Amino acid sequence: MEAGIVGLPNVGKSTLFNALTAAGIASENYPFCTIEPNVGIVPVPDPRLETIQQYIKTQKVIPAVLQLVDIAGIVRGASEGEGLGNKFLSHIREVDAIVHVVRCFADNDVIHVEGSVDPIRDIETIDTELMLADLQTVESAKDRAAKSARSGDKEAKARLELLAQCYEVLSEGKPVRSMSITDPEVAKRIRGLGLITAKKVLYLANVDEDNLSGEGDLVAKVKARAAEEGGEVVPVCARLEAELIELDPADRQEMLESVGLTEPALHTFARAAYKLLGLQSYFTAGEKEVRAWTIPIGATAPQAAGVIHSDFERGFIRCETYSVADLEQYHSEKAIRDAGKLRVEGKAYVMQDGDVCHFLFNV
Numbered sequence: 001m002e003a004g005i006v007g008l009p010n011v012g013k014s015t016l017f018n019a020l021t022a023a024g025i026a027s028e029n030y031p032f033c034t035i036e037p038n039v040g041i042v043p044v045p046d047p048r049l050e051t052i053q054q055y056i057k058t059q060k061v062i063p064a065v066l067q068l069v070d071i072a073g074i075v076r077g078a079s080e081g082e083g084l085g086n087k088f089l090s091h092i093r094e095v096d097a098i099v100h101v102v103r104c105f106a107d108n109d110v111i112h113v114e115g116s117v118d119p120i121r122d123i124e125t126i127d128t129e130l131m132l133a134d135l136q137t138v139e140s141a142k143d144r145a146a147k148s149a150r151s152g153d154k155e156a157k158a159r160l161e162l163l164a165q166c167y168e169v170l171s172e173g174k175p176v177r178s179m180s181i182t183d184p185e186v187a188k189r190i191r192g193l194g195l196i197t198a199k200k201v202l203y204l205a206n207v208d209e210d211n212l213s214g215e216g217d218l219v220a221k222v223k224a225r226a227a228e229e230g231g232e233v234v235p236v237c238a239r240l241e242a243e244l245i246e247l248d249p250a251d252r253q254e255m256l257e258s259v260g261l262t263e264p265a266l267h268t269f270a271r272a273a274y275k276l277l278g279l280q281s282y283f284t285a286g287e288k289e290v291r292a293w294t295i296p297i298g299a300t301a302p303q304a305a306g307v308i309h310s311d312f313e314r315g316f317i318r319c320e321t322y323s324v325a326d327l328e329q330y331h332s333e334k335a336i337r338d339a340g341k342l343r344v345e346g347k348a349y350v351m352q353d354g355d356v357c358h359f360l361f362n363v
């Protein structure tokens with residue numbers, strides 16, 4: 001699962017991407033991640049990892065990570081091949097969700113490609129390109145589906161109807177995600193169409209250093225826009241975050257306090273992006289390591305075990321689990337077990353966010 005970062009030139013994408021990836025993640029812990037220059041592996045800070053460590057002394061702590069792709073090159077006219085045009089579009093088709101960076105900072109020293117700071121116009125500029133690209137996709141898919149539907153293919157017929165609805169929405173200048181589809185069958189069909197504007201979006205409002213909480217008109221407008229689509233906005237000052245990441249922990253803490261933040265805004269952002277991708281964490285906790293593992297919301301216990309190793313999924317017998325809150329209450333795994341609070345879950349168990357697990361399996 002990965003999210004792609006988009007935005008007009010000069011809105012702060014590179015500043016943000018560099019700040020996000022500067023932490024440097026030990027890649028041997030994350031063999032499943034793609035390592036390419038435009039792909040960033042970003043830790044997802046989780047206070048529960050700190051809590052677990054208070055009770056289980058361990059040698060190593062490994063956080064969950066988020067995979068982000070920097071998708072450069074979108075400009076007005078991209079759907080017609082301007083800028084990086086089609087290359088950019090093929091990258092964005094592959095991601096699971098979109099992070100849209102919008103400029104809400106003033107700064108006359110930084111040129112705006114459209115001449116003024118107007119986040120809504122910028123969102124519309126990018127959305128227009130993405131909707132035009134989707135219209136092209138829908139048109140060619142319609143021709144193909146119509147052919148198959150004529151020869152009696154029922155799935156093609158359903159697809160053709162859906163394509164017609166998408167066409168109508170896009171022609172009205174609305175993204176496909178605005179159709180707010182709840183039927184899982186239809187949602188699956190939509191995913192199969194590979195439409196860019198069907199993907200969920202998180203807006204990152206790149207704000208001024210003196211407006212870190214994201215008050216004021218510009219961010220309010222972005223929030224209203226996001227709300228229409230059921231999306232979220234995270235205010236971040238990319239320049240400040242880039243400075244913060246350069247500092248050692250003590251200085252960082254001091255700087256955070258001086259600007260009135262309790263933690264870097266990028267932490268909030270990483271958690272929001274994780275949620276946007278429909279992901280959650282469970283933990284394994286022992287003397288060797290305490291680790292957060294990433295699973296899709298709704299994953300079953302065997303699927304969760306499979307994230308550690310495919311053999312664990314195949315040979316899954318059962319899982320012993322407790323919550324971080326149990327650990328806070330009883331202070332050790334043994335005490336949790338003695339109190340009868342250790343749950344034993346079988347194959348059908350749907351994992352809850354923050355479960356601490358031991359898997360038992362056959363090899």
Ligand code: GDP
Binds near residue numbers: 107
């Ligand atoms: P990109 O083209 O979207 O990747 O934008 P860059 O990250 O290269 O940023 C463009 C310019 O805006 C650079 O000069 C950055 O230093 C500046 N910039 C980025 N973020 C901020 C910010 O939060 N505040 C201010 N004042 N300038 C920023």
